Amino acid sequence: MSCSLAHPGVAGCTPQKVGGEHPATATTLTMGALRFPCVALRSALGTSVATPGAMHRSWLLGVSLAFVACADSPPDEPPPPVDRPEPSPYEPTVEANEDSQLTVEQAQAALPALLHQVIATDPEGIRDRLGALMAHADATCPPTTVSDIEGGTVTRWEAYGEGCTSGDGTLFQGEVRFTTAETMQDGVPVVGWSLDSLQFEVRTTTGDFMRGSLSVGATTQERPDGLVIDTMAIRSQLEADATTAGDNPWLTGALHGQAELLAGRQGPGRLLQMRAVVKPADGDAAVTATELNEIQLDNASCPEGGLSGSVAMRDALGGWHDVYFGSDDAPSCTACGELDFQGEAMGQLCLSPAQRTQLLTWETTPW
Amino acid sequence: MVKPRYLLPLVLLAVGCDDDPAPPPEAPAVDPGLDARSVLVRASLDVRGVRPTAAELDAVLADPTQLDVLVDGMVDDPRFEHRVRALFAPALRTRRDGYPFDATDYGLEEEERLRFLRAIAEEGLNLIGHVAATDRPFSEVLTADYTIVDPILLAAWPLTQTGEQPASLREGTVMARYDDARPSAGVLSTNAFYWRHTSTVDNANRGRANAVARAFLCEDYLERPIDFPTGVDLTNETAINDAINNNPGCTACHATLDPLASHLWGFMYIADDAVTWSTYQSQNERLWEQRDLAAPGFFGTPTSGRLSSLGVDITNDPRFVSCTVQRVYEGLLGREITVADEGQLAAHREVFISAGLSLKALVRSVLKDPAYRGRTHISEWGGRPEGVDLKLVSPEQLSTSVEALTGYRLSIFGVNMTEIDFAVRALAGGGERGPTSTPSLGHTIVHRRLAEGAAAILIQGEGDASPLAQRLSGVDLSAEPSPDLIVGLIADTRSERVTADDPAVTSLITLWRDLSNESSEVAWRGVLTALLADPALAIY
Numbered sequence: 001m002s003c004s005l006a007h008p009g010v011a012g013c014t015p016q017k018v019g020g021e022h023p024a025t026a027t028t029l030t031m032g033a034l035r036f037p038c039v040a041l042r043s044a045l046g047t048s049v050a051t052p053g054a055m056h057r058s059w060l061l062g063v064s065l066a067f068v069a070c071a072d073s074p075p076d077e078p079p080p081p082v083d084r085p086e087p088s089p090y091e092p093t094v095e096a097n098e099d100s101q102l103t104v105e106q107a108q109a110a111l112p113a114l115l116h117q118v119i120a121t122d123p124e125g126i127r128d129r130l131g132a133l134m135a136h137a138d139a140t141c142p143p144t145t146v147s148d149i150e151g152g153t154v155t156r157w158e159a160y161g162e163g164c165t166s167g168d169g170t171l172f173q174g175e176v177r178f179t180t181a182e183t184m185q186d187g188v189p190v191v192g193w194s195l196d197s198l199q200f201e202v203r204t205t206t207g208d209f210m211r212g213s214l215s216v217g218a219t220t221q222e223r224p225d226g227l228v229i230d231t232m233a234i235r236s237q238l239e240a241d242a243t244t245a246g247d248n249p250w251l252t253g254a255l256h257g258q259a260e261l262l263a264g265r266q267g268p269g270r271l272l273q274m275r276a277v278v279k280p281a282d283g284d285a286a287v288t289a290t291e292l293n294e295i296q297l298d299n300a301s302c303p304e305g306g307l308s309g310s311v312a313m314r315d316a317l318g319g320w321h322d323v324y325f326g327s328d329d330a331p332s333c334t335a336c337g338e339l340d341f342q343g344e345a346m347g348q349l350c351l352s353p354a355q356r357t358q359l360l361t362w363e364t365t366p367w
Numbered sequence: 368m369v370k371p372r373y374l375l376p377l378v379l380l381a382v383g384c385d386d387d388p389a390p391p392p393e394a395p396a397v398d399p400g401l402d403a404r405s406v407l408v409r410a411s412l413d414v415r416g417v418r419p420t421a422a423e424l425d426a427v428l429a430d431p432t433q434l435d436v437l438v439d440g441m442v443d444d445p446r447f448e449h450r451v452r453a454l455f456a457p458a459l460r461t462r463r464d465g466y467p468f469d470a471t472d473y474g475l476e477e478e479e480r481l482r483f484l485r486a487i488a489e490e491g492l493n494l495i496g497h498v499a500a501t502d503r504p505f506s507e508v509l510t511a512d513y514t515i516v517d518p519i520l521l522a523a524w525p526l527t528q529t530g531e532q533p534a535s536l537r538e539g540t541v542m543a544r545y546d547d548a549r550p551s552a553g554v555l556s557t558n559a560f561y562w563r564h565t566s567t568v569d570n571a572n573r574g575r576a577n578a579v580a581r582a583f584l585c586e587d588y589l590e591r592p593i594d595f596p597t598g599v600d601l602t603n604e605t606a607i608n609d610a611i612n613n614n615p616g617c618t619a620c621h622a623t624l625d626p627l628a629s630h631l632w633g634f635m636y637i638a639d640d641a642v643t644w645s646t647y648q649s650q651n652e653r654l655w656e657q658r659d660l661a662a663p664g665f666f667g668t669p670t671s672g673r674l675s676s677l678g679v680d681i682t683n684d685p686r687f688v689s690c691t692v693q694r695v696y697e698g699l700l701g702r703e704i705t706v707a708d709e710g711q712l713a714a715h716r717e718v719f720i721s722a723g724l725s726l727k728a729l730v731r732s733v734l735k736d737p738a739y740r741g742r743t744h745i746s747e748w749g750g751r752p753e754g755v756d757l758k759l760v761s762p763e764q765l766s767t768s769v770e771a772l773t774g775y776r777l778s779i780f781g782v783n784m785t786e787i788d789f790a791v792r793a794l795a796g797g798g799e800r801g802p803t804s805t806p807s808l809g810h811t812i813v814h815r816r817l818a819e820g821a822a823a824i825l826i827q828g829e830g831d832a833s834p835l836a837q838r839l840s841g842v843d844l845s846a847e848p849s850p851d852l853i854v855g856l857i858a859d860t861r862s863e864r865v866t867a868d869d870p871a872v873t874s875l876i877t878l879w880r881d882l883s884n885e886s887s888e889v890a891w892r893g894v895l896t897a898l899l900a901d902p903a904l905a906i907y
């Protein structure tokens with residue numbers, strides 16, 4: 001280490017104060033164990049400068065001392081040990097409740113009810129109920145456009161900001177699109193419709209209303225081999241008055257979330273596929289949300305109906321419980337699976353043959 | 368004459384032997400710090416948002432040992448809750464002017480927009496303020512099964528007022544619970560936190576997870592030095608996910624960030640409407656699994672994924688305690704911590720822990736800190752924290768202190784304008800991340816405007832029972848003020864006791880005389896504005 005103008009404060013070059021003396025007269029340069037009073041040095045140098053004959057010696061002395069003083073010096077003596085307090089450990093006492101809040105019996109009771117609730121979606125019913133409210137529209141409110149798309153049309157209305165009020169006093173706010181289309185899939189026509197909205201509200205003067213957001217639609221494909229495939233999908237966070245809602249769980253607020261269903265029929269054969277993440281509105285329910293993961297039920301793989309896929313149920317504290325039925329390749333003919341909570345088996349959960357039969361008994365679609 | 372070649376050794380020696388070295392660290396000159404009056408003013412503004420009363424001032428001037436008694440009691444003042452919210456506002460960052468939905472989206476009146484906005488901004492802070500003011504263990508901010516809100520939110524969000532309302536609640540708030548089956552995790556269960564820290568499905572709550580870690584663990588991933596990988600196709604989602612899981616430059620953060628983020632899917636809104644956004648989406652809690660993302664965990668330890676467990680895990684983390692201490696210390700000292708502060712942080716941590724995570728105890732401890740009281744010192748826990756000589760009042764403190772003195776508040780639709788950026792907060796140096804500590808022209812302008820407004824209402828006799836209104840009560844405002852009256856006004860506003868012949872008194876009387884040529888009302892406005900706009904009210 002060297003001492004220079006650029007490093008006036010580096011260790012070893014820092015003036016040290018001798019205890020009890022005035023800094024101006026008692027600063028010293030550290031040079032190992034030796035200490036030279038700077039005042040004396042400066043005094044000697046000053047004399048040398050004033051006396052040319054002595055200058056050479058003094059210059060050498062100054063340079064030597066400067067280099068010696070600022071040359072590498074051993075580390076400072078370690079500071080005297082300090083008795084610092086020891087930090088206390090932090091020993092929190094808060095514990096999370098990780099226990100299951102759901103029993104097998106509660107799960108067993110909830111599962112078929114939930115499946116029926118999802119199946120009871122009735123997308124056409126939701127479409128028609130909104131259609132009934134749209135009858136309150138007039139020529140200017142809400143502003144509506146109809147445009148052609150490939151194989152169909154899109155009817156769209158929008159009334160942003162404070163919305164608009166039609167002639168009979170009905171409020172329209174937001175944006176809704178209604179699409180009908182016929183497309184081709186594998187050379188076979190697929191006929192479908194969808195109703196999509198951002199946030200919207202329609203409210204009549206008599207208190208009938210629907211508000212929230214919605215995306216719902218359905219398709220039908222009739223194949224030449226007699227296989228008919230119907231699909232429906234819904235994503236909904238809706239509210240409606242009691243009259244408008246009827247008994248539709250998505251409109252009564254009993255169900256929120258999203259679901260996709262596929263129903264296939266060919267002669268007596270029936271197939272039902274379900275994917276959904278839904279939650280009931282009942283805050284006191286034992287099951288506060290449910291996932292249906294690739295649930296498939298058919299009446300061909302097993303005599304009383306085969307079941308595959310998995311279901312996850314959430315308890316009141318947010319603990320998720322899983323039950324795995326068979327796989328696509330090997331559906332469960334008993335339709336039973338072990339209810340699992342965080343790796344612990346809780347007991348068997350089953351769909352009875354009667355429940356399976358009920359889910360697979362329909363003419364056109366199960367919804 | 369000294370030849371040039373002699374200059375170098377001369378300079379070297381002169382530098383090496385400087386007679387006036389900086390004071391060595393182990394032997395500082397005696398640093399008296401602030402006097403008792405200044406500490407009283409500082410503590411009062413920091414803990415209550417107002418200047419000390421004349422009685423408090425006189426008590427400390429008469430007997431400086433009364434200082435600690437008075438300061439200790441300040442945390443029991445109802446206004447402490449207000450200041451706690453301000454202390455933690457930079458942590459939550461919810462005090463902002465815009466949110467995804469406003470009052471009209473819930474069928475509320477247009478005039479309620481600002482109130483609704485403020486209600487969202489304060490939700491999480493209300494809970495923190497309540498826990499602190501009622502001296503409950505601070506861990507409750509992340510474990511509470513209730514929230515505290517402006518009742519306007521009851522009409523918009525799935526909230527139900529609890530049956531019994533604590534008497535300790537701040538006026539204009541109610542205790543409520545969400546009735547949409549969301550887990551109980553205090554601030555982490557509030558809508559406001561996630562409305563402020565939004566996410567997209569592709570971001571997968573990572574930004575939110577960082578907001579949680581930053582707010583409660585002082586662990587900001589965005590401040591970590593990273594060697595950002597350059598070979599990743601950022602337009603390809605698969606490539607990004609692969610990098611997140613396998614590229615060392617990414618996993619350094621994502622290995623712990625992503626498992627945190629997987630706790631937060633219940634606040635992922637699949638639809639953009641006001642109802643969806645206000646309702647907990649419990650059915651989405653396990654979307655991380657469907658999207659093949661990291662399983663929930665807490666810094667290396669797998670968790671059940673419940674949001675309530677995350678709240679507990681955070682409060683059980685020693686960093687939660689250290690972070691809280693740091694926030695209070697930085698907030699009260701008005702500066703960021705340095706390495707030199709580590710010892711004192713440890714000292715205050717001891718107090719906080721031994722008091723059962725009482726924020727009141729922690730604040731009391733910091734109020735006694737030598738650095739807070741302006742004294743640079745060597746901590747017995749190590750380090751030599753720099754004393755804080757001067758602080759700049761925040762726009763909020765400026766407003767509350769002027770209001771307390773005069774009854775005047777600059778407001779719009781009933782909301783304090785110093786709390787809204789598009790009003791005067793940003794101009795005065797405020798913001799969602801906390802106020803600036805640097806004086807500015809904007810701060811001075813707002814200060815001046817408050818002083819002018821307050822002076823005007825005092826002259827109009829609208830200051831109600833404020834100290835200045837009382838001081839002026841019965842005074843003949845058409846006559847020249849007496850020196851004693853000015854002495855009293857200076858004590859009220861600047862918290863200083865001066866004598867009747869003090870130059871400041873003379874100057875103000877002279878000002879009154881000069882302005883009285885126009886009218887005595889103008890003269891009084893001038894005097895009161897000068898008193899209230901005095902820099903002594905902005906620097907403390």
